[in-house]
Amino acid sequence: MLAQWPRLLASKGVEDLVLVNNVSDPSADTLTLSTDIFRCASLQRLFLGFWTFPNTAVLPRGPDVFPLLRELSMFATTMTDGDLDYMLACTPSLETLALIFNLTPDRVHLRSKSLRCVLLWCSMVEEGVVVVDAPLLERLILFEGPPGPDAGQVKVKIFGAPKLRVLGYLEPGIHQLQIGDKVIKPNTRASPSTMVPGVKILALKVNFGVSKEVKMMASFLGCFPNVETLHVQVTPIIYSTVTLLDIISKNNQ
Structure with missing residues (x-):
């Protein structure tokens, strides 16, 4: 029956689809998404929750798979790096991408x-986020990164x-920022090669009790x-002799 539903939806020309697997145990293995979902060329908005991606290496590839898809959201969905690359390659009209509570x-x-x-x-996202070629990207939102002190750097x-206007939350304790070929480190001096001049709204999450994070900020x-x-x-809230105004003042100098 599950395999029949995507075929029916495709034949009806469905445009909006929310497909969430109602799992009683979120830690249990999730079902594999039916490959027939990739035949719904009429889709414009797709939300997937609690699924495992099929082997996309054997699926049809190209802009004709999801030619009209503008919004793609995936919640607690298991996928490989190649699966995400596949989806981006098959969605020439995609404007919004959301990855929520995904371990991969x-x-x-x-x-x-x-x-x-x-x-x-x-x-x-253990190995990080790389904006390779996204000429229209305006907003990159990194909300609530990997938890815990042993989460490692992302x-x-x-x-x-070139059109990036909104970025954050950048966390000096977690994120390693790289602009072009230059990795930003504490006391890195700003230069044209390390600047993103288009960003107008920036969000940071900083522990002011850790001097390295303050310098990275x-x-x-x-x-x-x-x-x-x-x-x-500010997280966690710790009284510190270093204030935000001090940092901004020194940065302006």
């Missing part, structure tokens, strides 16, 4: 001519995003010289 893929390579907004919410690399600010709105979340 290990890396997110954003290579899309149409993407405008990307959300990663509590997604365990790389955030920005190569090709100053270096991060130097990469975005034209920020008009700055959001700073």
